[in-house]
Amino acid sequence: AQSVTQPDIHITVSEGASLELRCNYSYGATPYLFWYVQSPGQGLQLLLKYFSGDTLVQGIKGFEAEFKRSQSSFNLRKPSVHWSDAAEYFCASGDLETSYDKVIFGPGTSLSVIP
Amino acid sequence: GAGVSQSPSNKVTEKGKDVELRCDPISGHTALYWYRQRLGQGLEFLIYFQGNSAPDKSGLPSDRFSAERTGESVSTLTIQRTQQEDSAVYLCASSRRGSETQYFGPGTRLLVL
Numbered sequence: 001a002q003s004v005t006q007p008d009i010h011i012t013v014s015e016g017a018s019l020e021l022r023c024n025y026s027y028g029a030t031p032y033l034f035w036y037v038q039s040p041g042q043g044l045q046l047l048l049k050y051f052s053g054d055t056l057v058q059g060i061k062g063f064e065a066e067f068k069r070s071q072s073s074f075n076l077r078k079p080s081v082h083w084s085d086a087a088e089y090f091c092a093s094g095d096l097e098t099s100y101d102k103v104i105f106g107p108g109t110s111l112s113v114i115p
Numbered sequence: 116g117a118g119v120s121q122s123p124s125n126k127v128t129e130k131g132k133d134v135e136l137r138c139d140p141i142s143g144h145t146a147l148y149w150y151r152q153r154l155g156q157g158l159e160f161l162i163y164f165q166g167n168s169a170p171d172k173s174g175l176p177s178d179r180f181s182a183e184r185t186g187e188s189v190s191t192l193t194i195q196r197t198q199q200e201d202s203a204v205y206l207c208a209s210s211r212r213g214s215e216t217q218y219f220g221p222g223t224r225l226l227v228l
Contacts, residue, residue, distance in 0.1 A: 006157075034216070044206070044219040090158060102171055103217060105150070107157035 002026060004093050004106035012112040013081050021076040021109050023091030033074040034092040034103070035065055044090070050074065061085070086113045119220035121207050127226045128197055136192040136223045140209030147190050148217060149182060150206040158206065164190060165212075197227045 003026045013019055025031055035047040048059025055067040065076045074091060091106040120139045128134050140147050149161040160174040164184045175181070179197075184190040194201055204224050208217035 036219075043221045044208075046216060046218075049216060102160075102163055103148075104160065105158040 002093070002095070002104050004091055004104050006089075006091055006106040006109045008109045009107070010110045010112070012114060014114050015083050016080050019076075019078045019081045019085070019111070021089050021091075021111070023074045023076065023106060024072050025074065025091075025093040026072065030095060032094050033065075033067060035059065035063070035074075035076045036090045036092060036105075037061075037087050038090065038108075039087040047076070047089075081111075081113055083113045083115070086111055119207055119209050119218055121205075121220040121223050123223060124221065125224045125226075127228065129228055130199060131196055133193065133195045134197055134225065136194075136205050136225070138190045138192070138207030138209075138220060140188070140190070140207070141211075141218055143187075143211060144209035144218070145187050145212040146210045146217075147184060148208045148210075149190070149192050150208070151176075151203045152206060152222070153203045161192070161205075194225075197225075199227050201225060202227045 005024045007022050033050045036044045037047050038044050047063050048057045048065055050057045050067045058064050063076060063078050065074055067074050089109045089111060092103045094103040119141055122137045126134055145166055147164040150158040151161055152158050162169055162175055162182050163171045167184045167186050179195045182190060182192045192205060202225055204222040206222045207220045210217045
């Protein structure tokens with residue numbers, strides 16, 4: 001069965017430090033992948049997405065993610081975290097060939113930022 | 116419209132009552148999704164519509180849950196005989212055919228007492 005895992009339930013980083021949130025997907029010869037952010041009291045916002053082409057994807061708010069097929073991973077990174085980045089982050093994946101339009105979300109990683 | 120809208124934004128109900136949650140997708144978006152998010156947890160897929168047909172109902176937790184959609188427009192998620200474990204935020208998202216990016220509504224926060 002298709003699944004998306006985010007091994008880290010909660011991460012705490014200091015403001016200005018670098019960040020990497022992990023995501024692994026378990027299916028799909030032709031996966032497409034997303035990262036969404038959910039800030040407290042707000043809806044889900046798309047940070048970035050990967051469909052094909054360059055495996056390093058740039059998103060909004062200074063985030064980037066790298067697709068690694070050999071590791072079935074799509075980790076999210078940011079070189080310097082800001083206090084406003086504290087939020088819940090969700091990785092999501094679908095497969096263009098087998099489950100067009102259906103996207104599975106991971107359980108989320110909660111990010112706390114300390115001064 | 117400018118975005119996905121959902122109503123009501125909050126709903127408090129008594130155990131055993133039925134509730135209806137509404138989702139208005141972005142105009143022109145053919146795909147519509149319902150998710151459930153329990154407090155402190157991730158998104159749980161419920162059902163997906165392509166147009167007014169539902170090719171995937173695999174996420175509906177029980178036969179108390181049902182959903183329908185009128186054409187490529189409004190969708191209603193109905194929960195019958197609500198239970199306390201149904202308390203959650205119910206999120207709706209829509210996407211345009213050929214673009215798998217989902218746009219989310221603000222959610223309906225359901226509390227079953």
